[in-house]
Amino acid sequence: MIKFLKSSIGSKQVIGLAGLGLAVFVFAHMAGNMLIFVSPEAYNKYGHALTSNPLIYFAEAGLVAIFLGHVILSLWLSWKNWKSRGSQAYTYKKPKKTKASLASRTMWAQGLVILVFIILHLLTFKFANDGYYVEYGGEKMRDLHRLMIEVFQQPLYVVGYTFCLLLLWGHLSHGVSSVFQSLGMTGERSAPAVKTIGWIYALVVCLGFISQPLYVYFFYSA
Amino acid sequence: MKIHLKVWRQKGPEDKGCMEDHTLDDVSSEMSFLEMMDVLNQKLIKEGHDPVTFDHDCREGICGSCSMVINGDPHGPQKATTTCQLHMRAFKDGETIYVEPWKAKAFPVIKDLMVDRSSFDRIQAAGGYVSVSTGNAPDANAIAIPKLTSDEAFLSATCIGCGACVAACKNASAMLFVSAKVSHLDLLPQGQEETHLRTQRMVAQMDEEGFGACTNTGSCSAACPKEIKLENIARMNRRYTGSQIKSS
Numbered sequence: 001m002i003k004f005l006k007s008s009i010g011s012k013q014v015i016g017l018a019g020l021g022l023a024v025f026v027f028a029h030m031a032g033n034m035l036i037f038v039s040p041e042a043y044n045k046y047g048h049a050l051t052s053n054p055l056i057y058f059a060e061a062g063l064v065a066i067f068l069g070h071v072i073l074s075l076w077l078s079w080k081n082w083k084s085r086g087s088q089a090y091t092y093k094k095p096k097k098t099k100a101s102l103a104s105r106t107m108w109a110q111g112l113v114i115l116v117f118i119i120l121h122l123l124t125f126k127f128a129n130d131g132y133y134v135e136y137g138g139e140k141m142r143d144l145h146r147l148m149i150e151v152f153q154q155p156l157y158v159v160g161y162t163f164c165l166l167l168l169w170g171h172l173s174h175g176v177s178s179v180f181q182s183l184g185m186t187g188e189r190s191a192p193a194v195k196t197i198g199w200i201y202a203l204v205v206c207l208g209f210i211s212q213p214l215y216v217y218f219f220y221s222a
Numbered sequence: 223m224k225i226h227l228k229v230w231r232q233k234g235p236e237d238k239g240c241m242e243d244h245t246l247d248d249v250s251s252e253m254s255f256l257e258m259m260d261v262l263n264q265k266l267i268k269e270g271h272d273p274v275t276f277d278h279d280c281r282e283g284i285c286g287s288c289s290m291v292i293n294g295d296p297h298g299p300q301k302a303t304t305t306c307q308l309h310m311r312a313f314k315d316g317e318t319i320y321v322e323p324w325k326a327k328a329f330p331v332i333k334d335l336m337v338d339r340s341s342f343d344r345i346q347a348a349g350g351y352v353s354v355s356t357g358n359a360p361d362a363n364a365i366a367i368p369k370l371t372s373d374e375a376f377l378s379a380t381c382i383g384c385g386a387c388v389a390a391c392k393n394a395s396a397m398l399f400v401s402a403k404v405s406h407l408d409l410l411p412q413g414q415e416e417t418h419l420r421t422q423r424m425v426a427q428m429d430e431e432g433f434g435a436c437t438n439t440g441s442c443s444a445a446c447p448k449e450i451k452l453e454n455i456a457r458m459n460r461r462y463t464g465s466q467i468k469s470s
Binding site for chain 2 (some may be wrong): 001003006007008009010011012013077080081082083084085086088089090091092093094100101104105107145174178181182183184185186187191
């Protein structure tokens with residue numbers, strides 16, 4: 001197993017599989033958060049149902065493990081790849097567009113920005129010391145809706161959030177289809193279709209997320 | 223044609239290297255790129271300077287010896303063309319052309335534009351062969367091989383091992399080369415017997431040589447003078463995982 005993990009193919013496959021797990025998570029996260037368009041009660045109750053379920057600790061531990069595996073292995077592989085290129089770059093800088101997409105060439109950079117974003121995102125929402133609570137049917141729960149409305153009414157946060165989500169689009173658009181190539185599941189005919197599906201998947205996830213702060217900032221009124 | 227050249231000069235593996243400027247006034251548009259380099263070298267020799275060292279052999283686009291990054295593209299701007307088959311008509315009169323060697327840790331520069339590609343030989347020696355005794359050439363139809371399969375194997379076998387894929391890849395990955403070598407043997411019945419061992423050994427040697435991992439950008443296939451397809455990499459990935467599961 002260690003030999004497999006250390007190999008260039010094995011490590012890439014594990015990174016890809018972990019990334020695919022995270023891609024499924026962000027889709028579920030986006031879909032759940034769309035309750036913002038339903039009502040504050042639906043949104044808060046959904047959050048409460050998730051966090052009050054004892055299984056959440058196992059799910060969170062699993063998610064953290066997958067996330068760390070993805071990040072640590074990616075950093076290690078990026079460092080190895082950087083070493084393989086050698087110390088000197090080509091003198092001639094190509095002005096024309098290469099076949100390789102910008103997203104595929106800058107995965108590590110997007111990943112690092114997204115990592116910082118996730119840490120800030122968790123501090124802003126999950127670990128916020130806001131003291132906002134609400135009661136529905138006698139059950140007390142966090143008023144996540146109020147917190148979210150406040151945060152998404154700050155222009156700087158909305159701009160930053162949108163920028164990071166656009167990076168996530170790039171990251172997912174390459175990552176989701178790339179994992180199937182790394183696992184050897186694509187053929188000559190299926191590869192373009194898989195690429196398109198990955199691109200659409202990324203678009204759906206990111207548009208779903210971005211629609212929320214934009215809705216709050218431009219259209220929401222209490 | 224008047225051509226301005228910026229050529230990479232490096233005295234040896236330990237030398238830092240730098241670009242050197244030259245101008246050629248009377249270049250024929252019908253010359254191949256290597257012939258133009260020959261003209262440059264004749265000029266340098268006449269002037270008492272050290273000629274530019276570069277690899278070349280068949281000059282027919284089949285040996286894989288020539289290896290120059292021309293204006294940032296391995297083998298130059300023309301699609302599916304080796305440096306020796308590239309002609310000066312692909313450039314404009316008065317153009318400045320940058321000529322550099324393959325740059326990768328696993329391809330150390332020997333001198334100027336010549337790099338040591340013996341790492342490819344070692345990968346090939348690790349498993350890129352069929353060791354089963356096949357005896358005399360059997361009857362052509364004794365082993366039935368579907369046309370599509372043999373076509374695919376032959377397409378993979380057209381890899382000339384020039385290393386353009388490594389030169390083009392941002393990670394200096396050799397996956398396209400190794401996967402072509404794995405594929406052309408694995409697709410045929412005689413090669414399938416050793417498929418797992420072959421893939422494991424060749425991938426292990428590839429990693430040992432210090433090539434990077436594939437990040438599926440597709441630059442390798444775009445730069446390949448023989449248009450080796452990315453599907454070979456997917457096939458090798460599949461074989462490698464299968465071989466690991468089988469051996470564990």
